[in-house]
Amino acid sequence: MGVSIRDVAETAGVSMATVSRALSGRGNVSPRSRQRVLDAAAKLGFVPSYNASSLASGRTRNIGVMLPSVSRWFFSSVLEGASKALLEAGYDLTLYNTGEQPGNRESVLNDFLLRQRLDGVLAVSLELSSDEVDRLMRVKRPVVGVGGPIAGVATLRIDDVAVAREATQHLIGLGHRDIAHVSGTAEFERDFALPTSRREGFLAAMKDAGLEVRSSWLAATDFTVSGAYSASKRLLAAPGGRPTAIFAASDEMAFGAILAARDLGLRVPDDVSIVGIDGHDLGPLFGLTTFDQNPRKQGETAVHMLLGQIEGDGAAPPSAAIEPEFVVRSSTAAPKAAQRG
Amino acid sequence: MGVSIRDVAETAGVSMATVSRALSGRGNVSPRSRQRVLDAAAKLGFVPSYNASSLASGRTRNIGVMLPSVSRWFFSSVLEGASKALLEAGYDLTLYNTGEQPGNRESVLNDFLLRQRLDGVLAVSLELSSDEVDRLMRVKRPVVGVGGPIAGVATLRIDDVAVAREATQHLIGLGHRDIAHVSGTAEFERDFALPTSRREGFLAAMKDAGLEVRSSWLAATDFTVSGAYSASKRLLAAPGGRPTAIFAASDEMAFGAILAARDLGLRVPDDVSIVGIDGHDLGPLFGLTTFDQNPRKQGETAVHMLLGQIEGDGAAPPSAAIEPEFVVRSSTAAPKAAQRG
DNA sequence: GTGAAAGCGCTAACAC
DNA sequence: GTGTTAGCGCTTTCAC
Numbered sequence: 001m002g003v004s005i006r007d008v009a010e011t012a013g014v015s016m017a018t019v020s021r022a023l024s025g026r027g028n029v030s031p032r033s034r035q036r037v038l039d040a041a042a043k044l045g046f047v048p049s050y051n052a053s054s055l056a057s058g059r060t061r062n063i064g065v066m067l068p069s070v071s072r073w074f075f076s077s078v079l080e081g082a083s084k085a086l087l088e089a090g091y092d093l094t095l096y097n098t099g100e101q102p103g104n105r106e107s108v109l110n111d112f113l114l115r116q117r118l119d120g121v122l123a124v125s126l127e128l129s130s131d132e133v134d135r136l137m138r139v140k141r142p143v144v145g146v147g148g149p150i151a152g153v154a155t156l157r158i159d160d161v162a163v164a165r166e167a168t169q170h171l172i173g174l175g176h177r178d179i180a181h182v183s184g185t186a187e188f189e190r191d192f193a194l195p196t197s198r199r200e201g202f203l204a205a206m207k208d209a210g211l212e213v214r215s216s217w218l219a220a221t222d223f224t225v226s227g228a229y230s231a232s233k234r235l236l237a238a239p240g241g242r243p244t245a246i247f248a249a250s251d252e253m254a255f256g257a258i259l260a261a262r263d264l265g266l267r268v269p270d271d272v273s274i275v276g277i278d279g280h281d282l283g284p285l286f287g288l289t290t291f292d293q294n295p296r297k298q299g300e301t302a303v304h305m306l307l308g309q310i311e312g313d314g315a316a317p318p319s320a321a322i323e324p325e326f327v328v329r330s331s332t333a334a335p336k337a338a339q340r341g
Numbered sequence: 342m343g344v345s346i347r348d349v350a351e352t353a354g355v356s357m358a359t360v361s362r363a364l365s366g367r368g369n370v371s372p373r374s375r376q377r378v379l380d381a382a383a384k385l386g387f388v389p390s391y392n393a394s395s396l397a398s399g400r401t402r403n404i405g406v407m408l409p410s411v412s413r414w415f416f417s418s419v420l421e422g423a424s425k426a427l428l429e430a431g432y433d434l435t436l437y438n439t440g441e442q443p444g445n446r447e448s449v450l451n452d453f454l455l456r457q458r459l460d461g462v463l464a465v466s467l468e469l470s471s472d473e474v475d476r477l478m479r480v481k482r483p484v485v486g487v488g489g490p491i492a493g494v495a496t497l498r499i500d501d502v503a504v505a506r507e508a509t510q511h512l513i514g515l516g517h518r519d520i521a522h523v524s525g526t527a528e529f530e531r532d533f534a535l536p537t538s539r540r541e542g543f544l545a546a547m548k549d550a551g552l553e554v555r556s557s558w559l560a561a562t563d564f565t566v567s568g569a570y571s572a573s574k575r576l577l578a579a580p581g582g583r584p585t586a587i588f589a590a591s592d593e594m595a596f597g598a599i600l601a602a603r604d605l606g607l608r609v610p611d612d613v614s615i616v617g618i619d620g621h622d623l624g625p626l627f628g629l630t631t632f633d634q635n636p637r638k639q640g641e642t643a644v645h646m647l648l649g650q651i652e653g654d655g656a657a658p659p660s661a662a663i664e665p666e667f668v669v670r671s672s673t674a675a676p677k678a679a680q681r682g
Numbered sequence: 683g684t685g686a687a688a689g690c691g692c693t694a695a696c697a698c
Numbered sequence: 699g700t701g702t703t704a705g706c707g708c709t710t711t712c713a714c
Contacts, residue, residue, distance in 0.1 A: 683714105684713100684714085685712100685713085685714085686711105686712090686713085686714100687710100687711095687712090687713105688709105688710090688711085688712100689708105689709090689710090689711100690707105690708085690709085690710105691706105692705100692706085693704105693705090693706085694703100694704090694705090694706105695702105695703090695704090695705105696701105696702085696703085696704100697700100697701085697702080697703100698699105698700085698701085698702095
């Protein structure tokens with residue numbers, strides 16, 4: 001129905017092969033022919049069919065991005081970065097939003113990813129089983145992971161354990177001894193080990209400092225502002241005394257903790273210090289001390305790793321660790337309020 | 342390289358056409374043949390090539406979603422809804438994140454959308470010029486718009502003017518006379534008339550009630566929490582006296598206003614009432630009075646309109662108006678503080 | 683440097 | 699109900 005390469009060939013007075021070469025840049029074409037082709041294409045408003053091109057060449061110029069949610073800040077930021085990098089590189093981005101519950105993943109893997117429409121896959125915060133990785137690898141397309149470790153796949157991520165440990169050490173260094181941790185529930189562990197890793201780092205720092213951790217001060221909730229708000233309210237209003245500091249596993253959770261403290265009439269950081277992880281855009285507004293992990297950049301970098309593998313020698317890039325930047329703002333300070341045991 | 346339909350045909354002992362029919366459901370196949378095909382396909386691990394299928398049939402089972410941002414709540418929610426609906430329908434979603442600045446739109450329209458890889462396009466909050474619409478229509482694919490009016494295209498949206506008017510009337514009904522409006526700058530008008538429409542509704546309601554609007558109480562900023570925070574601080578701390586109520590053009594902006602009020606030591610709603618538009622997930626946490634427009638649902642509905650057009654009779658569905666629900670929470674009340682001129 | 687021709691893997695008439 | 703056949707629009711050997 002549209003203008004095909006044949007039409008361009010005819011008006012340019014050359015063969016289809018020459019048109020293809022002139023337009024794709026592959027192979028040699030005389031400047032004269034190239035110009036004739038370009039003129040003809042412009043005149044006819046030629047738009048190449050990517051399906052036909054893909055079918056013939058095997059390249060699709062399309063990358064699949066798989067992630068558990070688009071509404072949480074980390075994910076939308078990674079997506080934004082990846083989207084920008086792909087747009088610039090002239091690739092399409094096919095989005096597979098698996099949803100927080102793992103049911104959809106099945107169908108995404110089975111029905112979508114394998115349909116040979118993708119040159120590569122970006123898997124964001126998905127902890128894939130070895131069987132799932134196998135299935136992914138079977139299509140012989142490069143895969144790069146972001147935010148979660150995937151066995152046998154090049155991955156881009158921060159060292160969650162180390163970052164959590166340092167965030168906790170920041171609080172300890174300020175003089176805090178009664179520190180609570182707000183993190184994700186077991187439900188979330190299925191898809192990424194993040195909650196476990198961050199809790200691990202927290203516990204390690206506490207242990208190193210010889211500090212005790214009350215089990216009730218390890219709050220588990222979902223990764224949202226609201227979830228952390230409720231959990232923090234419980235923490236801060238518990239009859240047995242409250243912590244002087246909260247380490248939240250994400251900035252959104254930290255915001256929830258800050259809002260909870262305020263609603264209880266507690267001052268941040270005077271009555272309670274709060275630290276997060278992420279580098280959320282609203283961090284400055286809340287004065288949140290946090291580890292900035294620049295997810296937008298992670299999305300971009302991951303895309304470049306992927307494209308390097310696709311367009312380059314095909315060698316899998318090494319997994320890379322992102323260096324997050326610790327940003328101290330006004331949500332953390334030395335404890336001032338009298339402590340209760 | 343993979344298993345093709347020909348291999349399946351051979352092991353099943355039928356023709357390629359029968360395999361195609363059995364697998365796609367189109368056309369008649371005896372139960373016996375169907376079973377043989379299914380068995381053979383499963384045994385060989387057959388995965389159809391969508392490129393080949395698209396090329397031959399003209400259908401791509403792929404929908405393009407164009408939006409200006411994935412980080413703002415409204416957009417990510419629409420995307421989530423659309424993504425869910427498409428996943429269920431067995432369609433791929435190709436994401437075109439044009440970015441808030443209009444430069445990318447050009448390349449998205451020129452280089453991506455026209456490559457005949459899409460069965461339809463969902464345009465979210467993009468005000469396309471007639472030339473751009475022309476180019477979109479030239480590919481003969483259905484287009485459905487969400488959140489912004491597009492000339493000549495079926496659109497799903499709330500009546501921004503009416504909603505803004507009612508939100509303002511809510512404040513007026515409570516007894517407020519000094520009402521400010523925080524909305525988007527002219528910069529944003531390029532991509533959607535939303536700021537203008539909502540300001541229009543606000544002004545209409547004020548005029549109807551015989552209330553004056555100070556020009557300095559029409560604050561224009563970007564559509565973020567931070568932008569509204571700064572703008573609201575200026576509004577609420579201005580030397581000439583402050584408004585007793587703020588109507589924010591979005592919930593995220595309303596959150597910014599609430600945070601600004603709190604940081605100034607003002608109580609919401611005692612000192613200042615705040616109302617938004619959207620139905621943001623965090624509305625309950627902030628006690629925000631708002632018009633819930635359920636963007637997730639809008640995304641789903643828009644997809645169904647699109648698929649109906651693609652799979653059905655091809656008739657363009659009528660533009661539909663979403664009925665937003667007014668939710669009164671604790672951020673609005675009758676003015677209590679003494680008013681100053 | 684260029685063209686002819688053989689597919690890429692599938693679908694859709696059309697015949698039987 | 700099933701097979702045969704002719705493409706979908708492009709890329710890519712292979713000759714020249």
